[in-house]
Amino acid sequence: MRIGMVCPYSFDVPGGVQFHVRDLAEVFIAQGHDVSVLAPADEDADVPPYLVSCGKAVPVRYNGSVARLTFGPVTSARVTRWLENGSFDVVHLHEPVTPSVSLMALWAAEEPVVATFHTSTVRSRAMHAANPLLRPSLEKIRARISVSEDAAATVRRHLGGDTYIIPNGVHVDRFAQAPTRADWVGTAERPTLAFLGRVDEPRKGLGVLLRALPSVLDARPGTRLLVAGPGDATELLRRADPRAAAATEVLGAVSDTDKQSLLRSVDVYVAPHLGGESFGIVLVEAMAACAPVLASDLPAFVRVLDDGRTGVLHEAGSSASLAAALVDLLADEDRRNALRRAGSERARIFDWRPVSRQVMAVYETVLAGAHAELADAPRGLWGRIVRNVPGGGA
Amino acid sequence: MLDIDVLQVATFLVIVVIGVAWYLSYSAARLDRLHAKVEGAMSALDAQLVRRAEATLELANSGALDPATALLLADAATESIERTTEHPLAEDLLDGQHFGGREETEAVLTEILAVTLTDDVVARLLAQDDELVADSLDRIAASALRVRMARRFHNDAVREVRRVRQKRVVRWFRLAGHAALPARVEFDDALPPALAR
Numbered sequence: 095m096r097i098g099m100v101c102p103y104s105f106d107v108p109g110g111v112q113f114h115v116r117d118l119a120e121v122f123i124a125q126g127h128d129v130s131v132l133a134p135a136d137e138d139a140d141v142p143p144y145l146v147s148c149g150k151a152v153p154v155r156y157n158g159s160v161a162r163l164t165f166g167p168v169t170s171a172r173v174t175r176w177l178e179n180g181s182f183d184v185v186h187l188h189e190p191v192t193p194s195v196s197l198m199a200l201w202a203a204e205e206p207v208v209a210t211f212h213t214s215t216v217r218s219r220a221m222h223a224a225n226p227l228l229r230p231s232l233e234k235i236r237a238r239i240s241v242s243e244d245a246a247a248t249v250r251r252h253l254g255g256d257t258y259i260i261p262n263g264v265h266v267d268r269f270a271q272a273p274t275r276a277d278w279v280g281t282a283e284r285p286t287l288a289f290l291g292r293v294d295e296p297r298k299g300l301g302v303l304l305r306a307l308p309s310v311l312d313a314r315p316g317t318r319l320l321v322a323g324p325g326d327a328t329e330l331l332r333r334a335d336p337r338a339a340a341a342t343e344v345l346g347a348v349s350d351t352d353k354q355s356l357l358r359s360v361d362v363y364v365a366p367h368l369g370g371e372s373f374g375i376v377l378v379e380a381m382a383a384c385a386p387v388l389a390s391d392l393p394a395f396v397r398v399l400d401d402g403r404t405g406v407l408h409e410a411g412s413s414a415s416l417a418a419a420l421v422d423l424l425a426d427e428d429r430r431n432a433l434r435r436a437g438s439e440r441a442r443i444f445d446w447r448p449v450s451r452q453v454m455a456v457y458e459t460v461l462a463g464a465h466a467e468l469a470d471a472p473r474g475l476w477g478r479i480v481r482n483v484p485g486g487g488a
Numbered sequence: 489m490l491d492i493d494v495l496q497v498a499t500f501l502v503i504v505v506i507g508v509a510w511y512l513s514y515s516a517a518r519l520d521r522l523h524a525k526v527e528g529a530m531s532a533l534d535a536q537l538v539r540r541a542e543a544t545l546e547l548a549n550s551g552a553l554d555p556a557t558a559l560l561l562a563d564a565a566t567e568s569i570e571r572t573t574e575h576p577l578a579e580d581l582l583d584g585q586h587f588g589g590r591e592e593t594e595a596v597l598t599e600i601l602a603v604t605l606t607d608d609v610v611a612r613l614l615a616q617d618d619e620l621v622a623d624s625l626d627r628i629a630a631s632a633l634r635v636r637m638a639r640r641f642h643n644d645a646v647r648e649v650r651r652v653r654q655k656r657v658v659r660w661f662r663l664a665g666h667a668a669l670p671a672r673v674e675f676d677d678a679l680p681p682a683l684a685r
Contacts, residue, residue, distance in 0.1 A: 233518070233521070233525075233648050233652075236525065236528075236529070236645075237641045238641075238644060254651075255643075255647045255648075256644055257640075258637055258640050452633070455634050455637060459532050459638045462532040462535055462536075462638075463525070463528030463531060463641070465528075466527065466528045466532065466535075467524045467525065467527060467528030
């Protein structure tokens with residue numbers, strides 16, 4: 095099958111949507127499908143061969159963080175050319191209402207369109223304002239997928255209607271079989287905690303964790319916090335309690351293999367996020383790597399952790415609640431081992447094998463509908479003129 | 489003086505008429521496209537239901553099941569196939585926009601699949617190492633999953649059609665013509681838990 099995927103965010107910058115698109119594309123390529131991904135990327139960036147760049151991305155504040163998006167007439171022309179050259183059977187757009195290249199592709203596409211909604215962030219004003227403008231384009235989408243219950247609720251609230259939920263995927267085996275690294279493995283004296291994510295983004299919650307750390311150090315003086323993720327942490331550490339800062343080791347941005355090893359090695363993976371998460375893929379990765387998970391009680395996290403059965407939850411934003419849960423968990427090895435087992439079992443349903451099978455089933459369902467429809471599509475000059483209205487498509 | 493006014497007014501009127509005509513055509517085409525989408529989605533749903541029933545019948549006739557289970561499955565599957573072969577889609581004047589009251593039949597098949605294909609039974613069937621049985625189980629699972637998807641996509645398309653048909657311009661100018669108002673298709677389409685994986 096010839097599949098065209100569109101990712102609105104810059105491909106050379108790490109991010110949940112980008113990783114999802116990359117993994118899905120690679121899984122389908124490995125299965126023998128023809129996949130082309132259209133996304134913003136810098137000209138000189140090191141990009142995979144299936145990626146077609148639609149131009150350089152501009153940093154814009156969007157969805158609570160700085161997103162790198164593209165827009166404008168040059169991009170628009172490139173989108174049209176990509177669609178023309180690709181002759182895709184199906185076009186799969188990610189985040190179709192983000193003001194970037196996905197929206198342009200939706201506008202221009204004449205192929206059957208599948209769309210995946212990732213975000214759960216409330217953006218009511220923007221979505222409602224754009225609604226009359228977007229409606230006719232959105233009607234072109236034949237199948238709407240949400241990655242989680244929360245993303246589905248956002249779609250229902252702002253655009254109306256149902257979506258089919260297919261979770262984000264993880265290469266479970268890569269995490270389960272990753273080697274541990276001696277200097278990251280905790281001991282009874284010196285247990286290790288892992289934090290993953292942009293360190294300078296407040297909603298990832300590193301600040302909460304640093305405030306919780308002194309109480310943890312009171313109970314377990316040797317505790318080490320390993321922080322992996324892009325961004326500058328110096329300011330945050332300077333303002334933090336000096337003991338917490340001393341117990342923190344900043345690893346910076348890590349490679350995929352290092353991330354896998356880190357999660358395999360540590361005693362607890364901590365996810366103190368404050369909000370804006372619609373899925374929590376890192377939690378699944380941690381479970382796949384058999385790391386006990388301690389996460390804030392965001393609705394998405396509660397769901398990924400199977401209502402708290404495969405991880406420990408703490409009150410989001412409360413460092414006291416986080417500290418108490420951490421101290422308990424570090425003291426209870428049996429509990430940690432039980433969580434490792436439950437987590438690795440849970441992670442399996444998020445493996446790319448079943449997940450990609452479901453996405454392929456969506457493509458096939460959509461194609462079956464499109465073929466049935468093609469049989470009696472009206473033709474004629476006037477029909478074509480009317481049909482080629484911008485945003486209306488055919 | 490009067491001449492210019494008449495010309496201006498005439499030009500203005502022509503522009504307005506062209507504008508209105510374009511907007512009406514555009515709205516009609518948009519609605520037509522939405523109707524076509526519903527029709528396509530319905531036909532995809534129909535095709536998967538047929539596949540589900542055929543695979544079920546195959547499993548029932550494989551001889552791998554006890555006669556009571558086989559009869560239950562065969563009965564529900566045959567009922568479903570008979571209802572589709574009545575061609576409610578091809579013949580009906582509503583142009584593929586309705587389901588022909590098959591909800592009950594399909595819900596029954598869903599229910600029978602759920603009660604017969606328990607974890608235990610599926611494990612035993614797979615243990616027989618019979619390629620035909622494993623294949624029909626696979627096809628039941630695949631088509632049941634696609635039924636779920638197709639029904640949701642169909643209902644979403646129905647929602648869009650109904651919204652556009654509520655618009656004043658569509659009602660006043662009867663842009664929908666004689667096309668029936670499509671309705672949501674509601675029936676229990678849960679996958680047998682043992683096949684959900």
